[in-house]
Amino acid sequence: MDKSFADPAAAVADIPDGASIAVGGFGLVGVPIVLIRALLRQGTTDLHVVSNNCGLDGWGLGELLSEGRISRVTASYIGQNKDFARKYLSGALEVELTPQGTLAERMRAGGAGIPAFFTASGVGTMVSEGGLPWRYNADGSVRIASPPKETRKFGSLGAEKKYVLEEAIVTDYALVRAARGDRHGNLVFEKSARNFNPVAGMAGRITIAEVDELVEPGMIDPDDVHLAGIYVNRIVQLDADDAADLPIEMVTTRPRNPVAQEER
Known part of the structure; x- marks a missing residue:
């Protein structure tokens, strides 16, 4: 079964207002940003989001949050997102905080049929x-x-x-980001992007994946598959610009001293 979709807008078109959505990613790593932006453009609102956190101000899930599209969040921490903290503390947003490992297991259990x-x-x-x-x-x-x-x-x-x-957590939909996928929906995640993406993908009744590279069935070794296609319903290949949109959450390098460089 070919599960590929031509564009992200078509892949998320049936997500209604009030839907619950599990979203992969940790901070800014492994975030399905293209699917999130497609959801933002189509105007879907009153979303109940399950994710490790809620992105940053103006990026990731933070884009939906800043537009008032999210009404409830189940997450493990608030992090650097000031808008997330502000909306929570002012009463504009309902937030269920849960231990990080417990959150991951609740999603995995939902996908495994463990109540x-x-x-x-x-x-x-x-x-x-x-x-x-x-x-x-x-x-x-x-x-x-x-x-x-x-x-x-x-x-x-x-x-x-x-x-x-x-x-356990079972959501109406799930959005995930993978490095490679085939048309049957088998996914491979890159390094630390293999964080909450597999369990988020398991938790959704309908799981939608965006991938940097889409290949034909059989081109991914079964031993390399991190999330089996049985959990994935739709898959979208990103273009080169979207695949390269990978911001850094916190830059920790020091600025170089030009005088010191010249003295060398």
Whole structure:
């Protein structure tokens, strides 16, 4: 089955207002920016996004956020996105913060058909006991708080530990970014872009991938596949300019001293 689409607009055209979407990427790495911008152009709004974070101001998911297209975010941290923090603290955005490993496993479990699982992460904190602010009022008071979760002890007698029950995440759609893909939807991710992309792709009922390189079936060794085509419904090849749009989140090099360079 050829799952390739001619352009990103066609690939996201049926995503409706109010849809839940799992989005791959970590910071600015492995972000499906072309699909995000196609969604922005078509005007889709009231989105419930599940992603490790929400991009940066003016890039990635931050582009949808700044236009008011996202109403709820499930993420592991807010990071450098000042607009994300501002909207959350002012009550304009509902945010469910969850431990990073738990978030990844919730998406993976959703794709694997596991409805819930127990984990030690968050036990004894507001993650398990409830009370995490999901939405604030404009005056800073908490409007919606997270509910308490079921906990249970496991282990041999005398060495029992408490664990918290976390529900799996399944979304209406998923958007991911890969280095290579074939027309059957098998994907290969490049280095650190293999972060939340595979699990986000597993979580979506309809998964859409943008790829730097689209190849014919059989050209990717099965041992190299990071996300099997059974999870991927649509695939779009990026042009050279879009594939090269890879900004750096934080530049850590020092500016060179021209005087010192001349003295050498």
